[in-house]
Amino acid sequence: MPVLVMKFGGTSVATLDRIKRAAKKVGVEVAKGYDVIVIVSAMSGKTNELVGWVNETSPLFDAREYDAVVSSGENVTAGLMALTLQEMDVPARSWQGWQVPLLTTSAHSSARIEEIQTDNINAKFGEGMRVAVVAGFQGLSPEGRITTLGRGGSDTTAVAFAAAFEAERCDIYTDVDGVYTTDPRICEKARKLDKIAFEEMLELASLGAKVLQTRSVELAMKYKVRLRVLSSFEEQSDEAGTLVCDEEEIMEQNAVAGVAYSRDEAKVTLISVADRPGIAAAIFGPLADAGVNVDMIVQNISEDGRTDMTFSCPIDQVARAEKAMNAAKAADSINFHDLVADTDVCKVSIVGIGMRSHAGVAAKMFDCLSREGINLKVIGTSEIKVSVLIDRKYMELAVQALHDAFELEKTA
Template sequence: MPLLVMKFGGTSVADLARIENAAKKVQKEVERGYDVIVIVSAMSGETNKLVGYVEGTSKLYDAREYDAVVASGENVTAGLMALRLQEMGIPARSWQGWQVPIQTTAQHGSARFVDIPRANIDAKFAEGFKVAVVAGFQGISPEGRITTLGRGGSDTTAVAFAAAFGAERCDIYTDVDGVYTTDPRVSSKARKLDKIAFEEMLELASLGAKVLQTRSVELAMRYKVRLRVLSSFEDTDETSGTLVCDEEEIMESKVVSGVAFSREEAKITLFTIEDRPGVASAIFGPLADAGVNVDMIVQNISEKDYDDAHPGAVTDMTFSCPINQVERAKKAMEDAKATGLIGYDELIVDTDVAKVSVVGIGMRSHAGVAAKMFNALAAEGINIKVISTSEIKISVLIDRKYMELAVQALHDAFELEKA
């Protein structure tokens, strides 16, 4: 039988009524002739509650026990979904990660997939079962312990199952009806996209769009898994939502497909660093060791020199990172200075910034995108602090108070409201 993977997030299974609603969507696909693997998240708010229990019990908790507790939320949802489907006359059973078994690495709290053997689930389909309801977000380590994949891990579970079972498609049901040109809460002109390329979706996800988890898009792109983002709360058909697919499936792309933004950014500058080979490594090595996710980087000649005979002998280095990693970054730099690895006069942190980005595969073949972006921001009096680019993305760091204005200006400048 043809096979579909359907994933339901926490808001889609938040209570018994919503679980019933999700089960009806599964029923429709079964009636169309599909075998279905359903991936479920914990009920909305349940994971946060379980994390709170762990942290309230032990500040320096054993990561293996953390996973054992936190993974239980998905087990409850999977069992309830299987029961509801059975009540509707659909042969279904639930699967916990270890029963599949979903084999992962032993990195508790952030495990990665190693293998998803098909044999056990295929055997149940052969017996006449129509639906396998699998607890997302979890697996089993080589040592036989329960593992979890990190926040958003159920999206990644769904894509991994679609790849392992050769599914026709992977449908991600959530609380929005697709991928938009930008957040509709920021711009009333935001338009839902019918299709978006994997690369564009990956950039948007990594730049702050919350629709899909970044790792799930990476996996889908690697294994060419066609993803569809749909609303759990609307009637849907085969044309609903947004299809995330290979670039070749999109006949003609706009130069820019979307505008992404992130409020949770910080800018850190190290002043008066010796300008010599290896200085960048001496800075970003310790940051990497400390687990700081550095994004944008700018190096420039410092206003100060060691002496008049050596102009340009010192430099300033600026980089951005998530705002919740600032203290970690400061400590890494202070430790590096204390051990003589680097020297600098001053470390300045600016936590009042935001990142705004334009993304589109059409940039590859069109000139002038940067000029149009910078002109649109200049027309609104918005100063750019840092710029970074890739083949299909341009990102800028600006004052946070101008973020929404910047998003609206760029959405208008590239006429994203037009199909």
């Protein structure tokens, strides 16, 4: 039988009633003739509770025991989902990561998937099991210890299973009914997209859209896994939600597919840096070693052999960046006059594969923001996106203005 992967996030399984609602959706797909692999997250709030218990018990915890505790939330949900399906007369059983097995690296709390062995689950499908309920977010290290996959691990688990079992599709059930042109809480004209290309979804996810985690989209794009984002709280038709797919499946495309934003950005400037070969490596090497995620970079025109170097990073990494730069200065790796951090900025981006064939998209964006009196602090571009850093107080205005300027409420 064809295989379908269905993933239910924490809010979708937050209570027993919600687990029953999710199980009914699984039952519908079984009735259509699918063998179903269900990936479940922990019940909403449970993982944070478990993390809190670990920190209270052992602030300098053993990462292996941290994973053993934190992964238990998904085990509970998987067992409850399997029991609920059995009560509906659907042949189902739960699977923990080590039982599949889902093999990972040894990097506890941030492990990466190495292999999903399909023999055990396929054998049970052959014996009449119709639903395998798999605990998401967890796997098995080469040393035989439980590992967890880090933030967004259940989404990544679902896509990886879809790839390994050559599933027809991977349905991600969440608390929103699809991917929108922008955040509908900010722009009431935001429109749900029927389809979006992998590359666009990857950019939107990395630029602040919270619907799908970046790692899961990367994996889906690599293995051509068709993703569908749906609401677990609404009745579904076969055309519901948003399909994330190859751009070849999308007939016509607007120049811009969506507007993304990230509130928690900072702009860091090194003032009066020596302008010499290797200075960029001397700056960004220590930042990388310190785990600072640098995004946009701007270097000013050199005067008298000195220049200013500006970069953006997440606001919670500013202290780490300052420490790395001051350490490099003390070690005479770099020399700068001052370091200035602006933590009152945000990043607003437009994304669309249609930019490849539409000239003037960036100019239209800049003109739109100029007419609203919004000053651009830093600009970053790629083939299918344009991002700007602006004062945070203008974020909502910028999102709404750009959504209107590119008429994203209209279909192509």
